Amino acid sequence: MAAIDYATLKKGGFMRQKQKGYFSLRLGVVGGQVTAEQLAAVTDVASTYGHGYIHLTSRQGIEIPFINIKDIDAVKEALAKGGIAPGVCGPRVRTVTACQGNEVCPNACIDSEAIAKELSDRYFGRELPHKFKFGVTGCQNNCLKAEENDLGIKGGVEVSWVEEKCISCGVCEKACRTGAISTQDGKIRIERERCNNCGRCAYSCPADAYDTEEGYFVYFGGLFGNTISQGTEIVPFIKDKETLFRVCDAALNFFNEYAKPGERFKFTLDRVGVDALKEKIMEAVAY
Amino acid sequence: MAEEIKVDGTVDITDVVCPVTFVKAKVALEELDDGQVLAIHMNDGEPAQNVPRSMKDEGHQILKLKDNGDGTYDLFVRKAEEQS
Numbered sequence: 001m002a003a004i005d006y007a008t009l010k011k012g013g014f015m016r017q018k019q020k021g022y023f024s025l026r027l028g029v030v031g032g033q034v035t036a037e038q039l040a041a042v043t044d045v046a047s048t049y050g051h052g053y054i055h056l057t058s059r060q061g062i063e064i065p066f067i068n069i070k071d072i073d074a075v076k077e078a079l080a081k082g083g084i085a086p087g088v089c090g091p092r093v094r095t096v097t098a099c100q101g102n103e104v105c106p107n108a109c110i111d112s113e114a115i116a117k118e119l120s121d122r123y124f125g126r127e128l129p130h131k132f133k134f135g136v137t138g139c140q141n142n143c144l145k146a147e148e149n150d151l152g153i154k155g156g157v158e159v160s161w162v163e164e165k166c167i168s169c170g171v172c173e174k175a176c177r178t179g180a181i182s183t184q185d186g187k188i189r190i191e192r193e194r195c196n197n198c199g200r201c202a203y204s205c206p207a208d209a210y211d212t213e214e215g216y217f218v219y220f221g222g223l224f225g226n227t228i229s230q231g232t233e234i235v236p237f238i239k240d241k242e243t244l245f246r247v248c249d250a251a252l253n254f255f256n257e258y259a260k261p262g263e264r265f266k267f268t269l270d271r272v273g274v275d276a277l278k279e280k281i282m283e284a285v286a287y
Numbered sequence: 288m289a290e291e292i293k294v295d296g297t298v299d300i301t302d303v304v305c306p307v308t309f310v311k312a313k314v315a316l317e318e319l320d321d322g323q324v325l326a327i328h329m330n331d332g333e334p335a336q337n338v339p340r341s342m343k344d345e346g347h348q349i350l351k352l353k354d355n356g357d358g359t360y361d362l363f364v365r366k367a368e369e370q371s
Contacts, residue, residue: 106344170352171339174360204340206349
């Protein structure tokens with residue numbers, strides 16, 4: 001038998017176990033969505049080749065433990081039939097996580113799943129100096145914990161009051177959690193510095209008297225492992241997807257260019273300076 | 288809004304907490320006919336923040352959220368037709 005190339009296996013989502021010759025197989029999942037067909041294939045592989053169970057990872061992934069080295073090809077084939085493939089590990093763009101977004105959730109401001117899918121199609125598995133994690137959350141509730149990621153995206157809406165539709169019911173003023181809305185002489189005033197773009201005013205308005213424009217907050221350099229650090233926000237609220245993706249491109253290019261091998265984004269930013277990244281990001285925004 | 292809203296029923300939900308606030312208001316609304324107006328007396332805080340939206344999401348028409356100035360609010364809701 002040929003020597004086992006662990007690096008290649010790891011790249012392909014096969015995580016070496018303590019038990020000799022066995023791997024925990026990580027699967028490629030985007031935004032925590034798994035179809036029934038994929039689940040059936042996973043069930044089949046776990047029962048036939050594993051120990052009859054799966055492990056749900058901390059980042060919305062699935063791993064099938066106890067896959068024997070000799071079964072790797074058969075396992076890949078069985079999974080492929082169900083439309084699911086192994087994931088990745090090591091120094092590259094990892095599983096993109098997401099909340100369910102506004103297709104399903106009444107609070108979400110953006111279609112997080114669609115953004116996650118696009119991010120994954122664009123970047124998943126890309127080779128970098130170290131691991132790089134994307135996460136997308138739909139609103140200020142932050143179910144997906146955007147700031148824990150190397151690059152986290154949080155949805156929001158910019159609201160504007162439509163006077164002629166307003167029935168002066170007072171609901172929005174109360175629904176606002178940041179005290180940004182006040183009423184003076186029947187007119188709504190929104191304090192922009194207080195507004196956190198959560199959209200609660202618009203979603204609770206019984207008269208649709210708010211126009212909303214979707215957008216994204218972006219956080220850079222978060223990590224939640226040996227060191228815990230919250231991603232920083234260096235770019236103002238982004239209102240279109242094209243700009244968002246240019247910003248993501250710029251961040252990845254920056255990381256690829258400046259990071260030392262094995263250095264997480266946060267530490268690159270600490271070493272090189274956040275201003276250097278900010279310059280690149282603002283160029284991408286102004287493009 | 289100067290004119291008084293004609294009220295067909297009232298319910299006090301200041302004695303319960305979320306999510307029973309919404310349930311109690313919903314039950315009170317069941318007692319009314321379509322188009323009638325319920326006044327829901329509620330506490331400031333979570334009920335005043337969330338009950339109006341829950342009523343809206345159920346399809347009912349919110350008319351007014353009145354601040355009583357004593358830490359309570361009255362929400363006036365017109366009952367919508369039963370949605371099948």
